[in-house]
Amino acid sequence: MKYALVTGGSRxxxxxxxxxxxxxxYQVIINYTSNQTEAxxxxxxxxxxxxxxxxxxSDNQQVRQALDDWQQRHPDDYIEVIVNNAGIRRDNVLALMPEADWHRVLDITLSGFFNVTQPLLPAMQMHKFGRIVNMASVSGLKGLPGQTNYSAAKGGVIAATKALAQEVARRGITVNAVAPGFIKTDMTEGLDEASLKKLIPANRFGTPEEVADLVAFLVSPQAGYITGNVISINGGMYT
Ligand SMILES: NC(=O)c1ccc[n+]([C@@H]2O[C@H](COP(=O)([O-])OP(=O)(O)OC[C@H]3O[C@@H](n4cnc5c(N)ncnc54)[C@H](OP(=O)(O)O)[C@@H]3O)[C@@H](O)[C@H]2O)c1
Structure with a gap:
């Protein structure tokens, strides 16, 4: 059986x-943090x-414990696909941003990438096959006002994607980032869709399914020569 881990897979x-x-x-390992009903x-x-x-x-010890427990339950298997998707936003202009909001966003997005990816790399390297997709954002490419923390975290993920890709390419492991624009989910629920969509050439928000199709291609064997890249999915809202 093939195993894929999706962080923030509940919603x-x-x-x-x-x-x-x-x-x-794939057998999908659905990670989440609190929303068990949705998971x-x-x-x-x-x-x-x-x-x-x-x-x-964001909790290195908790992540390692959970992944160790999973491995003990599946001694003959390995996780060949990681989708580092978990993320939050805590928007504010930097001048008014509580220190906790700076750290929480960086801890979940950037340290979360490290905490989840590092323990799973050795098995991918041993099997000479792995796929890692990191969920970035248009904010990480362009930087958006009111999102200095989120932009920094996503920009960090993009740089980490490019660096790790070069470390592991010889082992048949690809590492890419996906940078969505506005996608219809809980995260964008409070936004003024009517005025924001005027900024989008496609004149609409994207759907989670459209992002999922892109991720599915990136983890497929056919995408083996695509690595260290950031693929935007934004309805033409170029940065
Ligand atoms: N929606 C957009 O327009 C958009 C645009 C660009 C990038 N993105 C990125 O795409 C990813 C998914 O966004 P979304 O819109 O689907 O968000 P969402 O609907 O708010 O879902 C967030 C997911 O992340 C999980 N999560 C949050 N904190 C976590 C933690 N500390 N540990 C583990 N899981 C955690 C949540 O779990 P619970 O259910 O347990 O809370 C939930 O499954 C994020 O990285 C986001 O930054 C989204």
Missing amino acids: GIGRAITVKLAQEG EKTLASINGQGELLPFDV
Whole structure:
């Protein structure tokens, strides 16, 4: 069996990725932090073709414990796909940003990438096959006002993607980032869609399923020569 881990798989983009990867034949390990009801709905939507693995991606010890426990339950298997998708935003202009909001966003997005990816790399290297997709954002490419913390975190993820890709390319492991524009999920719920979509040539927000299709291609064997790249998915809203 092939195993894929999707962090933040309980809702939004992560849920759509989970569904798509299950359709592609993966057993999907659905990570989340608090929303068990939604995580269970996601698992039910893939007819149990996977399992739930709650942990807070920002907590290195918790992540290692959960991944060690998973490995003990699956001694002959390895996780060949990681989608580092968990993320939050805590928007504010920098002048008014509480220090805690700076750290929380960086801890989940940037340290979360490190905490989840590092323990799973040795098995990918041993099997000479792995796929890592990191969820970045247009903010990480362009920087958006009111999102200095989020832009820094996503920009950091993009740079880490490029660096790690070069470390592991010889081992058949690809590392790419996906940079969505505005996608319809809980994260964008409070936004003024009517005025924001005027900035988007496609004149609409994207769907989680559209992002999931891109991720599914990047993790496929056919995408083996694409690595260290950032693929934007933004309806033409170029940076
Ligand atoms: N929506 C957009 O327009 C957009 C645009 C660009 C980039 N993105 C990025 O795409 C990713 C998914 O966004 P989304 O819109 O689908 O967000 P969402 O609907 O708010 O879902 C966020 C997911 O992340 C999980 N999560 C949050 N903190 C976590 C933590 N500490 N540990 C583990 N899981 C955690 C949540 O779990 P719980 O259910 O347990 O809370 C949930 O599954 C994020 O990285 C986001 O920055 C989104």
